[in-house]
Amino acid sequence: MNIIESFKLDGRVALVTGAGKGIGEGIALGLAEAGADVALVARTRTDLERVAERIREGGRRALVVPGDVADVAAFPSLVRQVEEGLGPIDVLVNCAGIQRRMTVLEATVEGWEQVINTNLRSVYFLCQAVGKGMVARGRGGKVVNIASMTSYRGFHTVSPYGISKAGVANFTKVLALEWAPHNIQVNAIAPGWIATPMTAQMGADRIRWVNQHVPQGKFGTPRDVAGLAVFLASPAADYLTGQTIPVDGGFLAGNPWPPIPAQP
Numbered sequence: 001m002n003i004i005e006s007f008k009l010d011g012r013v014a015l016v017t018g019a020g021k022g023i024g025e026g027i028a029l030g031l032a033e034a035g036a037d038v039a040l041v042a043r044t045r046t047d048l049e050r051v052a053e054r055i056r057e058g059g060r061r062a063l064v065v066p067g068d069v070a071d072v073a074a075f076p077s078l079v080r081q082v083e084e085g086l087g088p089i090d091v092l093v094n095c096a097g098i099q100r101r102m103t104v105l106e107a108t109v110e111g112w113e114q115v116i117n118t119n120l121r122s123v124y125f126l127c128q129a130v131g132k133g134m135v136a137r138g139r140g141g142k143v144v145n146i147a148s149m150t151s152y153r154g155f156h157t158v159s160p161y162g163i164s165k166a167g168v169a170n171f172t173k174v175l176a177l178e179w180a181p182h183n184i185q186v187n188a189i190a191p192g193w194i195a196t197p198m199t200a201q202m203g204a205d206r207i208r209w210v211n212q213h214v215p216q217g218k219f220g221t222p223r224d225v226a227g228l229a230v231f232l233a234s235p236a237a238d239y240l241t242g243q244t245i246p247v248d249g250g251f252l253a254g255n256p257w258p259p260i261p262a263q264p
């Protein structure tokens with residue numbers, strides 16, 4: 001296959017969770033630009049309709065499937081709905097996620113479960129629900145999970161979040177092993193600080209800290225993450241599996257030198 005052709009997704013069906021905003025929206029649009037038809041999942045229908053409209057304007061099919069990824073019992077019917085609407089799922093992107101700040105002493109079981117169920121349990125059981133068909137069809141597939149820098153490092157006051165994302169990175173490895181014989185590649189992306197509605201809640205001090213400690217001196221964009229997602233979903237990544245790849249402006253590479261001057 002021509003190398004440029006191997007990055008294309010024509011004729012593929014992708015399911016993207018968290019597709020209404022931020023990184024998930026960027027990935028859904030990127031996959032569609034690369035040729036995929038895309039099913040969009042999040043809780044807010046109006047967000048999904050807006051993203052779907054952009055995908056349709058670009059000439060691809062889009063299916064809006066409002067739902068809560070914490071509701072794992074609904075996954076079999078969610079998968080059925082997508083496959084009836086667009087066809088068998090070739091690419092699953094697990095992007096839906098939330099962050100809640102709490103010290104360990106403040107944490108409640110309810111807060112813990114909200115984060116773990118949204119960010120980790122959902123990934124596990126949606127992979128299972130989509131994987132049943134992918135494995136049975138025997139024509140391979142791709143899973144792209146969204147992890148985080150907290151998959152690698154401890155960050156103050158986000159322990160349930162960090163545990164969920166470390167879990168996503170570990171699960172990505174295990175699933176890659178289990179599904180390698182079925183030609184299904186399973187990888188994860190660890191975004192650094194990306195400008196989305198989630199990070200829009202950050203205070204000025206924290207934003208300044210990020211700009212001073214990320215070697216590239218700025219936040220990334222959803223588009224910066226979408227390029228890697230398209231690659232991981234494409235035949236160009238057919239021999240790549242079990243990895244969690246940072247897209248972080250160099251943050252995990254080390255400390256910038258000379259220090260980045262404070263931004264106004």
Ligand SMILES: NC(=O)c1ccc[n+]([C@@H]2O[C@H](COP(=O)([O-])OP(=O)(O)OC[C@H]3O[C@@H](n4cnc5c(N)ncnc54)[C@H](OP(=O)(O)O)[C@@H]3O)[C@@H](O)[C@H]2O)c1
Pocket residue numbers: 017018019020021022023024041042043044045047067068069070095096097098099118146147148149190191192193194195196197198199
């Ligand atoms: N932004 C960053 O700097 C950054 C860095 C590392 C990792 N990440 C990860 O990247 C992913 C996307 O983050 P983001 O910054 O794009 O977040 P965002 O701007 O808050 O968007 C999150 C998306 O997920 C959906 N979502 C949240 N809870 C859901 C649920 N229970 N069921 C279904 N959909 C749900 C939201 O829609 P509804 O609220 O309408 O459901 C929204 O569409 C998350 O997993 C996050 O942890 C982000």
